[in-house]
Amino acid sequence: MTPVATGFAMGTEFAIHTEGLTKRFGSQLAVDGVDLRVPVGSVFGFLGPNGSGKTTTIRLLLGLASATSGQIEVLGKRIPEDLRMVLPEVGALVEGPGFYPYLSGAANLHRLDTADGHATSATRRVRVQTALERVGLSHAAGKKVKAYSLGMKQRLGIANALLTPRRLLVLDEPTNGLDPQGTREVRSLIRSLAAEGTTVFVSSHLLAEIEQVCTDAAVMSVGRLVAQGTIAELRGVGGARVRLESPDRDLAIAVFSRFGMTVAEPGADATELIAAFGEKEPDPEVMVAALVDARVRVRSFTVDRPSLEQRFVDLTGEGFDVAG
Numbered sequence: 001m002t003p004v005a006t007g008f009a010m011g012t013e014f015a016i017h018t019e020g021l022t023k024r025f026g027s028q029l030a031v032d033g034v035d036l037r038v039p040v041g042s043v044f045g046f047l048g049p050n051g052s053g054k055t056t057t058i059r060l061l062l063g064l065a066s067a068t069s070g071q072i073e074v075l076g077k078r079i080p081e082d083l084r085m086v087l088p089e090v091g092a093l094v095e096g097p098g099f100y101p102y103l104s105g106a107a108n109l110h111r112l113d114t115a116d117g118h119a120t121s122a123t124r125r126v127r128v129q130t131a132l133e134r135v136g137l138s139h140a141a142g143k144k145v146k147a148y149s150l151g152m153k154q155r156l157g158i159a160n161a162l163l164t165p166r167r168l169l170v171l172d173e174p175t176n177g178l179d180p181q182g183t184r185e186v187r188s189l190i191r192s193l194a195a196e197g198t199t200v201f202v203s204s205h206l207l208a209e210i211e212q213v214c215t216d217a218a219v220m221s222v223g224r225l226v227a228q229g230t231i232a233e234l235r236g237v238g239g240a241r242v243r244l245e246s247p248d249r250d251l252a253i254a255v256f257s258r259f260g261m262t263v264a265e266p267g268a269d270a271t272e273l274i275a276a277f278g279e280k281e282p283d284p285e286v287m288v289a290a291l292v293d294a295r296v297r298v299r300s301f302t303v304d305r306p307s308l309e310q311r312f313v314d315l316t317g318e319g320f321d322v323a324g
C-alpha cells in the first residue's frame with residue numbers, strides 16, 4: 001500500500017488536485033481513477049461527451065457526493081474532511097440550481113445568500129445587485145423565476161456563485177440552454193473573472209463553446225481522464241505543417257531544409273509542397289522572407305495546425321456534437 005501522503009502534499013500550486021478519484025454506481029464506474037491537476041489561476045476546461053463523468057466528478061469535488069475511493073484536495077484542503085473551510089472560497093454552479101419559481105431572481109439570491117452562513121447580511125443587497133449586473137440580469141431582478149428562460153435561470157445560477165468573492169469557481173456546463181449571445185456573455189464573464197485572479201473550472205460537452213477562454217483542459221471519456229495539460233500541449237507540439245504553393249519546388253525544399261524542415265506529404269500537384277517542422281518552429285514571416293530572398297515565387301503560404309476538435313475526436317472516439 002502506498003502511504004496516503006505520497007505525491008499529494010498539502011498547499012500545492014493546484015486549485016484542484018485529485019488522485020485515483022473513483023465513483024461507482026452499482027456495477028458502473030462513473031469516475032474511474034481520475035488524477036486531476038488544475039493550476040491556480042487557470043481557466044480549466046473539463047471536457048467530455050455526455051455521460052463521461054464530468055458532473056459526477058464535480059459533485060465529488062464539492063462534497064455533494066462521496067467518492068468510492070481516491071483523494072481530493074481543493075485549494076489545498078482535503079475533501080470531504082475540510083469541506084467547511086474551503087466552501088466559502090468556492091463558487092459553484094452544478095446542474096439545475098434549485099430556485100423558487102414564484103420568487104423573483106433577486107429574492108432567490110437573497111434567500112441563498114441568507115442560507116450561506118459565511119455571508120454578511122449588511123452588504124447583502126449590494127452584493128445581490130452586483131451579481132445580477134455581472135450576469136446581465138439587472139433588468140429581470142424583480143421578475144418571477146418561473147418567467148425566466150432556461151438561459152436566464154442558468155445566468156441566475158452563475159450570479160449565485162458570484163455573491164461573494166471566490167478563489168475558485170466551478171461551473172458545470174454554464175452555457176447549457178444559452179443562445180449564442182448568452183454563450184458569448186458567459187465566456188466574457190469567465191475572462192473577466194480570470195483576469196481578477198479567480199481560478200475557473202468549467203465543464204462542457206461542447207468544445208467550441210469554451211475552447212477560446214481556456215488556458216488548460218482535461219478530457220474525459222467513459223469515466224476516465226484521457227488527456228490533460230495546457231491547450232498548446234493538448235493540440236500536440238510539432239503537429240503543425242507548412243503548405244506552400246509555388247512553381248519553384250526544389251528551391252523551396254532547399255530553403256525549408258535550412259530551417260530543419262522536411263517534406264511531409266506529397267502535395268495535391270507539382271506546385272504544392274507540404275513541409276513539417278523540425279525541432280523549432282520559425283516565425284512564418286521569417287520563412288516567407290527567406291523563400292522570397294531565394295527567389296522562390298510564393299503563390300500561397302499557410303501554417304496548418306491540427307485542430308483541438310480533431311485531437312478530442314481521436315481521444316474520445318466521438319465528436320463533440322455541435323447541436324448539443
Ligand SMILES: Nc1ncnc2c1ncn2[C@@H]1O[C@H](COP(=O)(O)OP(=O)(O)O)[C@@H](O)[C@H]1O
Nearest residue numbers: 025029030048049050051052053054055056057
Ligand atoms: N446518481 C446516479 N446513479 C446512477 N448512475 C449515475 C448517477 N449519476 C450519474 N450516473 C451515471 O454516471 C455516468 C456519468 O454521468 P455524469 O457524471 O452525469 O456525466 P456527464 O456530466 O459527463 O454527462 C452516466 O453513465 C450516468 O448515467
Ligand SMILES: [Mg+2]
Nearest residue numbers: 054055056173
Ligand atoms: Mg453533466
